[in-house]
Amino acid sequence: MTTSSWLTLLQENGYRLTEARRAVVETVQDSTHALTPLQVFDMARKKYPALGLVSVYRTLEKLEELHLIQRVHQPHGCQAFISAGSGHQHLLLCQNCGQVEFFEGDDLEALTNAIAQRTGYQIQEHWLQLFGLCRNCQ
Amino acid sequence: MTTSSWLTLLQENGYRLTEARRAVVETVQDSTHALTPLQVFDMARKKYPALGLVSVYRTLEKLEELHLIQRVHQPHGCQAFISAGSGHQHLLLCQNCGQVEFFEGDDLEALTNAIAQRTGYQIQEHWLQLFGLCRNCQ
DNA sequence: ATTGATATTGAAAATCAATTTCAATAAAAA
DNA sequence: TTTTTATTGAAATTGATTTTCAATATCAAT
Secondary structure (H helix, E strand, O other), X not given: OOHHHHHHHHHHOXXXXXXXXXXXXXXXXXOOEOEOHXXXXXXXXXXXXXOOHHHHHHHHHHHHHOOOEEEEOOOOOOOEEEEXXXXXXXXXXXXXXXXXXXXXXXXXXXXXXXXXXXXXXXXXXXXXXXXXXXXHHO | OOHHHHHHHHHHOOOOOOHHHHHHHHHHHHOXXXXXXXXXXXXXXXXXXXXXXXXXXXXXXXXXXXXXXXXXXXXXXXXXXXXXXXXXXXXXXXXXXXXXXXXXXOOOHHHHHHHHHHHOOEEEEEEEEEEXXXXXXX
């Protein structure tokens, strides 16, 4: 998905297009790494120095609401965000450089059914994340 | 694992046995729900009213270090802890009441191998968590 | 038992990210 | 243009976590 389409989507949902938003959207969308709000702030300020940290939080909130970005959980903290893959996808994270890859491969139906049976739980959602080292960091 | 063996383990690792620690350890170990430090504080204070919040943080830190408890990641925040299962286990969380069940069932080898091949990543670790409603909360 | 070294304590202060408040400003509609 | 109102950044506030510190409790060595 292109940057402009994220902006269009924001607009279609009744939000205005501003320089602050543009800078945040471009930053998050261009990144292949999970970024914390503070990291987004530092990077986006290079594009638009007047940017305030508050606007970063507010824009991330809206992007998450529109499912354009998703929260990334890591062993130490879970306040990082990455552009959301389309459809149901899982994450593969490089533990060294933080690069994120998406993958599909949902063969978990059999597993979840078995667990549901055994535990009596009604299962609604699942998370699958892999951690490792990317080609460059090995 | 019994409460006393956690305390023994703390002692064997050079930590002293105190009332504050006893109260925190008992609270965390008796719980089938993921608890935040504040929840642990409130519950443990019933056993030992002089307890300070700082000691809760410090004890949780040590228990995590000894792999007796593990951090639980949830869609909204990941500052809750639960007694660690023994061996490699996955979590099933009730989204309503917060109850935690452990399950095994590691049929992910084939999947991770395929992903490693495709992406060039060297995969080291994986997370699998299921979310749903327990029998009581349905 | 008593003592001494020191790990641990809780209170208070400090830190840090995240949220709220607010008057000024900018975007989009009229 | 003019008007409406969403959005802004700065500052204040919140709330969780961490640090500091003198007092205390634990445990090893007598």
